[in-house]
Amino acid sequence: MASSDPDAALIARVVVNDDRHAFAELVRRHQSTVRACLRKLTAGNLALADDLAQETFVLAWRNLKSFRQEARFSTWLYRIATNCWLADARKRKEELLGDADAELPDDEAGDDPNAGSADHSRDTALKMDLEKAMRVLSEGERAAIVQCYHNDLTHEEAAYVLGMPVGTVKTHVLRAKQKLKAQLGAWQQ
Amino acid sequence: MNAHDLDASDDWLEAALRADADSHAHAYIDDAGFSAKVMTALPPAIEPVPAWRKPVVAVIWGVAAAGAALAVPQVAIDVGREAFALLVAQRLSVPMIGVALAALGFGTWSAAAYALRHE
Numbered sequence: 001m002a003s004s005d006p007d008a009a010l011i012a013r014v015v016v017n018d019d020r021h022a023f024a025e026l027v028r029r030h031q032s033t034v035r036a037c038l039r040k041l042t043a044g045n046l047a048l049a050d051d052l053a054q055e056t057f058v059l060a061w062r063n064l065k066s067f068r069q070e071a072r073f074s075t076w077l078y079r080i081a082t083n084c085w086l087a088d089a090r091k092r093k094e095e096l097l098g099d100a101d102a103e104l105p106d107d108e109a110g111d112d113p114n115a116g117s118a119d120h121s122r123d124t125a126l127k128m129d130l131e132k133a134m135r136v137l138s139e140g141e142r143a144a145i146v147q148c149y150h151n152d153l154t155h156e157e158a159a160y161v162l163g164m165p166v167g168t169v170k171t172h173v174l175r176a177k178q179k180l181k182a183q184l185g186a187w188q189q
Numbered sequence: 190m191n192a193h194d195l196d197a198s199d200d201w202l203e204a205a206l207r208a209d210a211d212s213h214a215h216a217y218i219d220d221a222g223f224s225a226k227v228m229t230a231l232p233p234a235i236e237p238v239p240a241w242r243k244p245v246v247a248v249i250w251g252v253a254a255a256g257a258a259l260a261v262p263q264v265a266i267d268v269g270r271e272a273f274a275l276l277v278a279q280r281l282s283v284p285m286i287g288v289a290l291a292a293l294g295f296g297t298w299s300a301a302a303y304a305l306r307h308e
Contacts, residue, residue, distance in 0.1 A: 020228065027227050032218040040213065050223065057227045126205055127212070149210040181202055188201055 007073040015065050023064075027057050030074055033151075034081050040146045041085045043135050052088060056081040071160055078151055079161040082143055089139050126187055133183035137176050140164075144172035 007029070013022035034056055038049035059080050067076055134142055140162070147158035148169070155173075159166045181188070258265040279285065 018234065020231070020234070023231075024224060024228050027224045028220060031220060031223050031227075035218050035223070036213055036216065039218075053223070054227050054230055058230050061231050123208065127209055130205055130209055145206070149206045150213045152210065152214065177199060177202060177206075180206075181199070184202065184205070187205070 030077055034077050038081055040150050052084045055084050075157055082161055133180050141172045141176035144169050145176045148173055
């Protein structure tokens with residue numbers, strides 16, 4: 001049975017009464033958006049995205065008392081999720097340094113049965129190329145694009161999530177778009 | 190709506206990013222046991238200490254101390270006498286007061302930290 005309590009009421013129940021049912025409801029409400037955000041950040045690595053999403057919610061549980069409602073709860077979750085992804089990306093970079101055959105992520109688009117078909121729509125092809133082009137972005141650039149576009153955050157909210165000044169967010173978005181334009185130049189009409 | 194830098198030459202890229210974002214926004218990811226997995230990964234719940242336990246423990250310690258004093262009354266009297274003599278015989282000085290206060294503070298904080306360790 002879906003609860004009609006807003007997030008703030010559920011959070012209060014968790015913090016005051018250690019109410020795990022309330023936290024389970026918060027997880028159910030936000031799992032889709034957090035997992036989708038991490039799938040974008042991990043460039044389609046579904047297993048890794050879900051592992052990081054689980055870690056995100058466990059950290060949220062541990063630190064819920066320190067959440068001061070300075071942002072929306074979903075924005076706070078994005079912040080934790082992004083930090084988890086960054087920590088994992090840096091750890092992987094250290095492990096795979098110099099390895100040209102680095103582990104390839106699961107590619108959802110690769111499972112598309114229409115891939116390569118002559119009837120493959122232009123929009124779908126552009127979407128697939130965009131997914132691939134996102135992989136050349138730096139961590140900061142990719143995170144900025146995901147927060148500002150896919151999570152539809154303002155620059156100020158993205159700055160809170162990414163823990164960087166608003167100007168830096170804007171610079172990352174600008175540089176990301178320059179790189180994407182270079183990668184996707186053939187699509188420019 | 191997010192205010193992104195718009196340049197006429199970026200329109201196609203902006204449209205592609207927004208279209209990708211729209212499809213992302215409308216694509217719900219089925220829970221498929223994810224929430225349950227998160228809940229099992231949470232740290233176990235700490236059982237609260239029953240309300241009757243602390244007073245009972247205090248009474249037991251009190252009874253034990255009283256029992257020890259009654260069992261060996263002469264020892265208790267000797268210890269008390271020596272402790273009093275130790276305190277009274279000392280000349281009071283500022284460093285001694287400081288040491289006494291520091292020892293009292295340390296004892297108080299240690300007891301408080303021990304008592305509050307589960308909170």
